[in-house]
Amino acid sequence: MAPIERRSGRKRALVNGEDIEKKNTLKRSLRQRTDTVKKEKPSTDKVNNNNINIDKKKVLESSSKENVEPPSLASNLPKALSCLNRVQPGIQGFIPHGLHSNNILYRLQHNAMGITRERSLRQAVVQSYSDQLANYRILTTASPFDRRVTAMQWHPTLPTTVAVGSKGGDLILWDFTKTEGITFMQGIGAGGSVTHLQFDTTDPSFIYTSSIDGKVSRQDFHGNNKTVFLNTMDWSYWYCSLDVNYRSNVLVSGDNLGNTVLMTRQGEKVWSHRLHKSKVTHCEFNKQCEWLLVTASTDKMVKMWDIRMVSGRKSALYELPHDRPINSAYFSPDCSRLLTTDQNSEIRVYGGPLWDKMERTIPHPHRFFQHITPIKASWHPIHELIVIGRYPDPQFPGYHHGENRTIDVFDANTGDMVCQMLDGSAKGIISLCQFNRDGSYLAAGMGLNTLIWTDVAKLTTQGALSVNKTISGIGLNPNRGSNTSQRRRNRRNNNDDEVDKLKKKLKTKTKTKTQTKTKTQTKSKSSRR
Template sequence: MKEDSQKPKENTMCKRVLRPRTAALTNPSQKTSHGRGKMPTEIFPENQPTLETSTNKHRLQKPATDVNDTVWKLPEGMKSPSIPAVNPFGLRSCNMVHRLYHASLSISQGSRLKQAVVQPYIQQLRNFRIQHTTSPFDRRVTALEWHPTLPKTLAVASKSGDLIMWNYENTAKFNLSKGVGKGGAITNMTFDLMDPSGVYTSSNEGTVCRHCLGKDGDRHIFLDTHSMDRWYCSLSANYARNLLIAGDNSGNLTLMERKSGKRLWTRRLHKSKATHCEFNSRCDWLLATASTDKMVKMWDVRMMSDRKSALYILHHNRPINSAYFSPDCTRLLTTDQYGELRIYAGPLWDRMERSISHPHRFFQHLTPIKATWHPLYDLVVVGRYPDENFPSYQEEESRTIDVFDANSGDMVCQLLDPSVSGIISLNKFSASGDSLASGMGYSMLIWTDVVRLQQIQSEKLQKTPQENGSDSRVSRLPLSNPAPRRRRRRRRDEDDDIGAMKQRLKGKMAKR
């Protein structure tokens, strides 16, 4: 027993267990920075116990006294700070370079690409100020329309039936067509695209006419009710099918030939006043009509028989002032008589794409406010009539012109000039979008980018007379052949003139 106790004990803790090594290189081609392959690692079976050294045992038994091992706890009553999830700036940016880069990476763009396209124009739109104004009427403006071929000319109509062709760069000159006065308000008008000197109009006088605003100034009457109790409120022309349609205050729509005015049929398609009608320029058989019966109806002109023949009926909460197709004819913008703008998307027109809350309530002695499209971008422009009962009303709210993004429904710009304070009912952009025409009471306003105009004027003033005229470099070029010929001709002409003068003098002397 003593001998056994005197035998030295084997150090089992330091005894190494030899096991077969297996190459654990997952990829034989992987190498270290020194150019050699990775060292193989040992793989231990799951059931075989692992080797425990004194150091490992010490670590397992070590209490958590190190700073890194301490678990920090918040005091009672405090909550951990919430970090909001924010997309990277590159994904939120509307910069065109960022958008094109994401498109190259096949990243979903959504509406960001459209916003990147329109963003430079919005920056320019914020610099719009009133450049020209005129008040040629004795009553308020009721309709306006840009000339289709003259970019700085528009037609303006008044409540008394007066109609003028106005070039805002030459404010002293008007082509005036005198109206009947009280009760002859022009409710709607459109240019004759085949002959831009002509304008189709509908009026409270009960007539649908074609005015010639040229030198003749004649008027061709297509429809006449001969009654002050029934008048026409809306008008639209279809050039592909040579049609003209007009709606009256009883809900009747009359279809006629555009050139001759021959009546084709008259049908009551709405229960009350047909405030707006418009043909789709891309789909020539599609017609949209709006009424104070709180409905917008889509029609196929080839199959219009009664109210039940409508393709789509778009119900609204309030009576409707207008329903305009977008420039690409894929959307429909409606304006009610209180505080809502709606955008419907085709070809299934019963799907409402967007609803925008905006104060523009109806008032009897105010031209109805109508929202219109921008000709190049998906923007909507409409005048604001502040209302204290409106949910988003703010104290001392200004009567501005609001511009909305049709894709998001957000307001991107507000136009306000300190020199005017009235309610601006009518707003229409020019064909290029560089000017905005507005009707405010008795006055007409033209908005343009004043900053851009100042830059152009300063550049013109900085130019020298030589730069404004012929190029100085061209005048300095040596002309070998033409110059001597001109000199010779001039010399011959001069010689001929001198000879003729000598002969005249000789004749006079001989007479004496």
């Protein structure tokens, strides 16, 4: 027979007619065998190789009569039939290591290729920085106060300078890179507690303060040019919080009775209303929206206000109820989120611009105690991280005996704890934590002490600064006591020095006496001779 030409798409193949007839006969024989197997056992059941009995000899005889070689499919027919009614397992692909890794270089490369999402890129950035935070240790300490630390604020332009206020009204301006870099301003003592302080960004040599003596004032660290904006003249009525809006040129302050006062920076009162039922623990302006104000109170309520339309307690834009009294409510650095800290065991993150939307709740032990400064969570200036001191609570889930009083760092996007900062020399409860403007240093208030934390690598490179350094006779080691105990130690040291001096004088006198005796003896001997 002449060869037959066939076309299938763009491909052409020349097939011999005899070969086609042989393959057709093979297909018919295979169909007959499969039909007999299906009759013996239904197709819904799985076919086992042991239960199928196929007469291979008949297939071979039929193929030999037609002078056709037995195909490989006939010998593997039981396996082929068993695969008809069985689901094939999926092929397991190989995932490159870079897709699992949190390395920022991998994530940036995949983001450029369109493989990863923005969220995974953020997590990679947070992971790299959290590994660095885990290496933070105490760089230096200062304890110039005889009462606990109540407020602190970093300098707006100097990354190594921090201002700290105490319960006795004392203020310090501290540049911890200098041995004599501390400026101390004496307070009034009992009843002069600094509740909040903030640098004047227009002139950083001045600072705004609110205190329990009932005053809201602006002053420098030398005690000169002091301006008092508010004064209650009543020891049972004081101011607890303040903030300054430089774009609108206004200042706001809240007191312990729930009142909030808005005034210009020149001292002219704009309005005064009782916006909460009890103490206004925190008030803050949104830096991206100059008319938006947030206030937090011990009446278990956080409220958002438009300062242009405040007429009373019911004129709030948003009300965010909590289960416990609230210590603070900080806007994030980009002003898109709000971080609140209650007085028991809960941190909340709210998202804007609809501020009534709570993104997540983070359980954390930081219960309130009368004789410590209320614990407040704060933001990292660059990354979306939350930092807060831990006060272990036996009633908190997951508590174990001997739990450390660490500084905990959380990821605001997931609510997971990314690391815990711990130094063996700081065993107290850390109430206040604030990063400087670039996040390279962390200032923490622990009782009477102010601690500066940084990376361990910086401790080795900066030989001039040692761990737990004492500042120019004023500062103390965090494991030591107050100024009175330090003065006692200094007196003892002075007494010891005087005793050593007396001993040296006595030794010199005895030496001179022995020398004179030996001289007189030698002279007497020579005279006798």
